[in-house]
Amino acid sequence: MSERGDIDSGGTSRSHTILLVEDNLHNRRIFQGVLAHAGFRVIEAEDGGKALAAVERERPDLILMDLSIPVIDGWECARRLKADPETRAIPIIALTAHAMRGDEQRARDAGCDGYLPKPISPRRVVEEVKRALERVAGVATG
Amino acid sequence: MKPISSDNSLPTLDEAPRFALSRVDSEQAPRFTRRFRTRIFFYITALSLATSLTSAGIFTWRQTIHIDLDRDRRAKTLLTGLATHADIAAYAGDQALCELASRTTLDEEDVGMVAIYDRRGKEILERSKINSEHPAPDPQAMRLMLGNPDAAPIKIPRATFHDLYAPIVTFVRDPADAMVEPGIGSLRREVVGVARVGLLLEQGQRQVIEVILWGVYLAMGILLLGVFAAALISRKVSRPVAELTLGADLIRAGRLDTRVNIQSKDEIGQLGYAFNRMAARLAETMAALEALNRDLEAEVARRTLTIQRAAAFTALLNAPVRQRGSSAMAPRMDTGEWTVMGGKMLPTAHASGRASGALAQLLDKALRALMEGSESRAAAILLVDEESVEFALEVSWCVGVVAREIGQIPTEDELSREAAWYDSRRLVVPLHMGDELAGCILLFRDSLPPTDRVQFATHAASQLAIAVSNVLAYAHQIHLARELRERNVALAKQRDQLEEMNRLKSEFLANTSHELRTPLNAIMGYSELIADGVYGPLTPEQQDALTGIEESTRNLLTLIDNILDLAKVESGKITLHHDEVELRELVRGVLTEAAPLAKHRPYQPELDAPRPVTLRTDGPKVKQIVTNLVSNAIKFTPEGQVQVAVGQDAGGQAFIRVRDTGIGIRPEDQRIIFEEFRQVDGSYTRTYGGTGLGLAIARRFAELLGAELSVESALGVGSTFTLRLPKEPPAPTTREVPIIAGPGAGTGPRQTRRPITPPPVPPLPPSVRKPPRP
Numbered sequence: 001m002s003e004r005g006d007i008d009s010g011g012t013s014r015s016h017t018i019l020l021v022e023d024n025l026h027n028r029r030i031f032q033g034v035l036a037h038a039g040f041r042v043i044e045a046e047d048g049g050k051a052l053a054a055v056e057r058e059r060p061d062l063i064l065m066d067l068s069i070p071v072i073d074g075w076e077c078a079r080r081l082k083a084d085p086e087t088r089a090i091p092i093i094a095l096t097a098h099a100m101r102g103d104e105q106r107a108r109d110a111g112c113d114g115y116l117p118k119p120i121s122p123r124r125v126v127e128e129v130k131r132a133l134e135r136v137a138g139v140a141t142g
Numbered sequence: 143m144k145p146i147s148s149d150n151s152l153p154t155l156d157e158a159p160r161f162a163l164s165r166v167d168s169e170q171a172p173r174f175t176r177r178f179r180t181r182i183f184f185y186i187t188a189l190s191l192a193t194s195l196t197s198a199g200i201f202t203w204r205q206t207i208h209i210d211l212d213r214d215r216r217a218k219t220l221l222t223g224l225a226t227h228a229d230i231a232a233y234a235g236d237q238a239l240c241e242l243a244s245r246t247t248l249d250e251e252d253v254g255m256v257a258i259y260d261r262r263g264k265e266i267l268e269r270s271k272i273n274s275e276h277p278a279p280d281p282q283a284m285r286l287m288l289g290n291p292d293a294a295p296i297k298i299p300r301a302t303f304h305d306l307y308a309p310i311v312t313f314v315r316d317p318a319d320a321m322v323e324p325g326i327g328s329l330r331r332e333v334v335g336v337a338r339v340g341l342l343l344e345q346g347q348r349q350v351i352e353v354i355l356w357g358v359y360l361a362m363g364i365l366l367l368g369v370f371a372a373a374l375i376s377r378k379v380s381r382p383v384a385e386l387t388l389g390a391d392l393i394r395a396g397r398l399d400t401r402v403n404i405q406s407k408d409e410i411g412q413l414g415y416a417f418n419r420m421a422a423r424l425a426e427t428m429a430a431l432e433a434l435n436r437d438l439e440a441e442v443a444r445r446t447l448t449i450q451r452a453a454a455f456t457a458l459l460n461a462p463v464r465q466r467g468s469s470a471m472a473p474r475m476d477t478g479e480w481t482v483m484g485g486k487m488l489p490t491a492h493a494s495g496r497a498s499g500a501l502a503q504l505l506d507k508a509l510r511a512l513m514e515g516s517e518s519r520a521a522a523i524l525l526v527d528e529e530s531v532e533f534a535l536e537v538s539w540c541v542g543v544v545a546r547e548i549g550q551i552p553t554e555d556e557l558s559r560e561a562a563w564y565d566s567r568r569l570v571v572p573l574h575m576g577d578e579l580a581g582c583i584l585l586f587r588d589s590l591p592p593t594d595r596v597q598f599a600t601h602a603a604s605q606l607a608i609a610v611s612n613v614l615a616y617a618h619q620i621h622l623a624r625e626l627r628e629r630n631v632a633l634a635k636q637r638d639q640l641e642e643m644n645r646l647k648s649e650f651l652a653n654t655s656h657e658l659r660t661p662l663n664a665i666m667g668y669s670e671l672i673a674d675g676v677y678g679p680l681t682p683e684q685q686d687a688l689t690g691i692e693e694s695t696r697n698l699l700t701l702i703d704n705i706l707d708l709a710k711v712e713s714g715k716i717t718l719h720h721d722e723v724e725l726r727e728l729v730r731g732v733l734t735e736a737a738p739l740a741k742h743r744p745y746q747p748e749l750d751a752p753r754p755v756t757l758r759t760d761g762p763k764v765k766q767i768v769t770n771l772v773s774n775a776i777k778f779t780p781e782g783q784v785q786v787a788v789g790q791d792a793g794g795q796a797f798i799r800v801r802d803t804g805i806g807i808r809p810e811d812q813r814i815i816f817e818e819f820r821q822v823d824g825s826y827t828r829t830y831g832g833t834g835l836g837l838a839i840a841r842r843f844a845e846l847l848g849a850e851l852s853v854e855s856a857l858g859v860g861s862t863f864t865l866r867l868p869k870e871p872p873a874p875t876t877r878e879v880p881i882i883a884g885p886g887a888g889t890g891p892r893q894t895r896r897p898i899t900p901p902p903v904p905p906l907p908p909s910v911r912k913p914p915r916p
Binding site for chain 2: 024026027030031033034037068097098099100101117118119120121122123
């Protein structure tokens with residue numbers, strides 16, 4: 001539980017809302033758990049349609065995006081969100097089991113700002129999310 | 143030709159029979175500009191005009207006479223009446239009586255003047271409607287009248303009237319006789335006066351004008367009728383004539399089938415009939431002439447052809463065969479095709495795949511020429527069927543041959559001799575190619591030919607044999623070339639199939655990778671959360687178990703990565719990306735990542751690299767190789783040391799050496815450790831885990847990079863794996879189709895990304911293949 005203390009003391013994370021798009025129940029529980037544990041407000045969506053609706057409704061600060069998801073796939077979601085001026089600024093981190101050569105490029109081409117191949121340590125996910133948020137904050141303040 | 147011929151609409155000479163027109167056209171035809179019909183019309187119209195004028199003239203003349211007569215008669219009547227009425231008045235010389243007597247006369251419309259004179263010629267009464275004119279009585283007329291009681295009335299024409307005089311006579315009794323004998327005999331006729339009447343001409347003139355008008359009407363009416371009749375008659379009369387004229391013109395123009403249609407029974411009908419007869423005769427004569435001409439032409443053509451064929455045959459056999467061998471100009475001949483030749487259905491057999499269009503063409507021409515020269519009625523060439531195991535002759539080409547006769551394959555005896563005629567009607571000419579019998583030529587006749595024909599045929603056939611052998615040799619070449627082309631096509635198709643298979647394979651790989659990683663993520667995630675105490679505090683035993691799970695999961699992930707890598711190599715999916723790579727930094731990274739593996743070892747892998755080594759190679763691949771070697775070393779070295787050295791040998795070749803003090807490998811096993819799924823001893827797997835893929839992948843990657851991977855080892859002492867990298871990355875292999883066609887698929891020297899295809903990989907030995915899972 002030592003990590004939890006670190007996260008709490010980060011101070012910036014409490015108010016941040018993360019949209020977790022993940023169709024696999026277990027993985028969703030894991031990431032939801034660890035992110036919530038780190039003090040984030042986590043919204044979940046298990047397919048692309050719900051993800052886009054959630055973005056519209058909640059305006060999250062960051063999106064963790066599985067790419068192989070039903071209804072509308074993650075690449076398409078990223079493309080749409082990056083094409084919309086309203087949502088363009090929201091960082092999207094691909095969190096995907098597509099870990100072959102070229103997959104990262106495909107994800108970035110679709111508009112993802114980060115790329116985390118599965119399997120991945122939940123701790124690492126929290127770190128990456130924090131880093132991304134700090135980068136955004138740094139850009140905003142700087 | 144005079145200009146006139148360009149005017150008429152005759153067909154050109156080409157279209158018309160050539161006999162009929164030449165003479166006719168050379169004469170100058172008179173100009174026939176008038177029309178028969180017009181002339182008839184004109185004549186009848188003129189006739190009717192004359193008739194109408196005549197009849198109108200006669201009518202008028204007659205009517206005018208009638209009018210004069212009528213007037214005279216009337217004048218007489220009027221005069222007589224006046225004279226009769228006025229006798230007493232004249233006798234008495236009483237003017238009043240005279241007036242009374244003359245009133246009725248004067249009342250007549252056409253009476254312009256009435257006068258009565260006494261017996262001495264003295265005027266008793268004169269009444270006139272014509273105020274302007276009071277001509278005095280004509281003295282001569284008066285004298286005539288006064289003396290003669292029987293004088294006829296006299297007419298003296300004047301300008302506007304007829305001046306008429308008549309004596310007034312009365313019976314006067316002679317006074318001497320009066321007493322003697324009363325009666326007629328005593329009465330004497332005596333002129334007692336003169337009656338004069340002026341009969342106006344005005345009315346008569348009106349009548350004449352009227353009559354003339356009627357005459358004009360009459361003339362016009364007759365003329366009209368005449369014109370109408372003229373139109374009708376000219377039409378009726380001229381039609382057959384016109385038809386005859388047209389018919390004659392058509393016949394002149396060469397249309398000998400022209401007939402006129404005139405049905406009448408008169409002379410014109412007779413003329414039409416005669417015309418038709420004449421045309422028919424003309425047509426017959428013409429046809430006969432043409433037939434004669436055609437026969438002559440055919441005869442000439444036949445003789446010309448004979449000469450041409452003889453020349454053509456010589457040329458054919460003298461010309462180089464290859465030039466004729468172009469299949470573009472030759473008709474195609476295929477196996478089993480049927481064609482009509484000489485009106486008979488025959489299989490145009492071929493030379494068992496050797497036949498080309500050139501051969502067929504040569505055979506056809508040559509056989510026809512041979513037939514012509516030897517006056518045969520049929521010819522055939524039989525060639526050896528190369529595909530048949532036994533000696534067999536097959537019909538390759540035939541001209542005008544009945545199928546039954548082709549069936550007479552020459553006997554071996556016949557074929558072994560010189561060319562000769564058999565049965566007085568069959569010439570057999572064996573064809574030799576070199577020493578080998580290649581077939582024969584057959585010529586068919588109905589009787590033995592003259593000697594010179596036989597000589598011609600045998601000589602020509604021997605020449606043909608040479609030509610055929612040339613063409614066959616050439617055809618064989620073409621056949622080989624076609625076979626080569628077909629094989630290339632088949633190969634290209636196979637290549638396409640392989641590419642498709644590769645595509646499917648790589649899709650499968652991607653899916654497998656994805657599907658394996660997803661649950662692995664859950665396993666790793668849950669393990670971590672549990673280990674972090676998210677779900678509550680753990681006992682030390684649970685902690686240990688979790689460590690086991692984590693380790694196993696990592697192994698599983700490595701296994702998956704390895705299997706996928708191997709599969710990628712197998713399917714040629716690996717693409718090399720050469721770049722500047724610094725080996726010391728690379729190995730340092732590997733050791734950092736491998737640190738967790740040595741967590742439970744009493745040592746940490748060491749790096750021995752005095753200076754950086756930079757070269758062009760595919761960094762990630764090298765890293766993968768080194769990672770595999772290092773993890774292998776750690777795995778099989780429970781205690782002791784693992785050391786990685788990076789450097790360059792004396793020749794400048796870069797190397798990475800992984801040395802351990804582990805369990806070592808027996809010399810006889812050092813050969814098989816690089817094979818897939820091989821570990822030296824099955825028990826190792828149980829002891830040390832792992833799939834036995836790491837070294838196999840390392841070897842495959844090393845091969846791709848053009849690197850050399852070697853091992854030195856002693857059992858129980860340790861092992862040393864050395865990777866020697868080439869100074870320059872290997873040139874891409876020249877396989878036709880790159881498995882992955884990247885943007886840098888070309889061979890430009892500045893391209894850094896080159897598609898690399900691995901050398902062919904021998905299939906796994908059956909013993910190590912995994913049994914297929916149901």
